Amino acid sequence: MALRLVNVNFKARDDQALGRFWAEALGWGISSEGPGVTNVEPEGVVWPDPSAICVDVVTVPDPETVKYRVHLDLATTSPAHQAELVARLKDLGATPADVGQGDVPWTVLADPEGNVFCVLEPREMYRDTGPIAALVVDCADPRAMARFWDEAMDWTLHEVNDDHARLRSSKGVGPYLEFLRTSGAKTAASRAHLDVAPYTGDDKAAEVARLRALGATVADVGQGDVPWTCLADPEGNDFCVLSLR
Template sequence: MHLENVVWDARDPRRLGRFWAAALDAEPMTDRPECFEARMILSGDAFLDLCFQRVAAPSSAPARLHLDLAGGARQRDVVERLVGLGATHTDIGQGEVPWVVLADPEGNAFCVMEDREAYRGTGPIAALPLDSADPDRDAAFWAEITGWIPWNGTAGAVTLRHPSGAGPLLELCPEPEPKRGKNPLHLDVRADPGDGDPSARLTDKGARQVSRAGELPWLVFTDPSGNEFCVLPAPPG
């Protein structure tokens, strides 16, 4: 399996997707009222897709996954550009911090980070912080299902990255509170040819299966800390 998608639940996928595609210089692939998809090339054949799916009422539960965007020495310029695209400044209780917290057009908070050595060369997304009840345990779980490897990241998180060294960091961060409600953003992994049914393998690693085979075109699980993710079928051939 490999990590393929970051997925947003959206009231208006086209509007939200176009914002993020412009923000991250991603190439739109699907542009429909009910579904918008764009692709970010990380390096060579490594990519990350941004997917926006229509839901009647996106979850209002506290976000456990968000995007940290690279700002660095150009942080102010990056913020101004994002605001020009439709982002707004927001207060989530961050206090005095060196990063800037914004919200996308549907209110999902994200950060524009200050200069950090760990974020050099990541591209526009510096990190994908994911709340975890046990970061060491969950890092081992996500490494198993994504193929990403341990990486020297920022203090306070256990970090993984694509083995090419390209693209964002996946940061397993100590959760401020136990999970409640559905995550408005989640990750998808794609099965590789020959993987077969991943259910037993994943549950043995601490996942919980939410959907049964045949109910959806993909399988829905939660990781050991309760964060939703989907396993997409292997590509044909």
């Protein structure tokens, strides 16, 4: 048994407005599975598809303003492309963000609701990822996080050391999932989290039990009676196990 990473999920004050921003930013289309939910997906892709980890934006009554433990890195193909993308994102409503990055070759921005993300300088390893180069998770122990997520999903572990770990779909397509050592413990619920899903025919309850045996814990984020299961990884990062929609 194994799970696959299918979405990054953002809580929002206005899912439609934030969804439009990310659709324009990524060059993707918009759909909706119900009121208060905007799905941002590549045109023509049948969800779920490992070549594109999609973006779900969900309206919640009061999305907290907290330091995000999950952020997106966007890929570029040349210095000119990087400059053009940054300018276009600013025109769409993104603003410069200072997270203490100092003098770095990438550009740190925040979307219209304050979600920080990075526009990377051209990097060879991200040449075939699509517009999202990586989903980056801040953590205290990349090695421990890599062990958990490597067991949780059918993704391939590409690199792990004391400061950084990197996984990618076993099919060798789409963005990377990266764990980056940062200082400071998690102190509040994050406004961004990962969604995983079982393969067709697999038992979601059995997958949840397997995750708990690996060190995940049940999480209550006020979700109520829902068809998905909210868990937290060993460092307390919320994530959801979905049923295929």
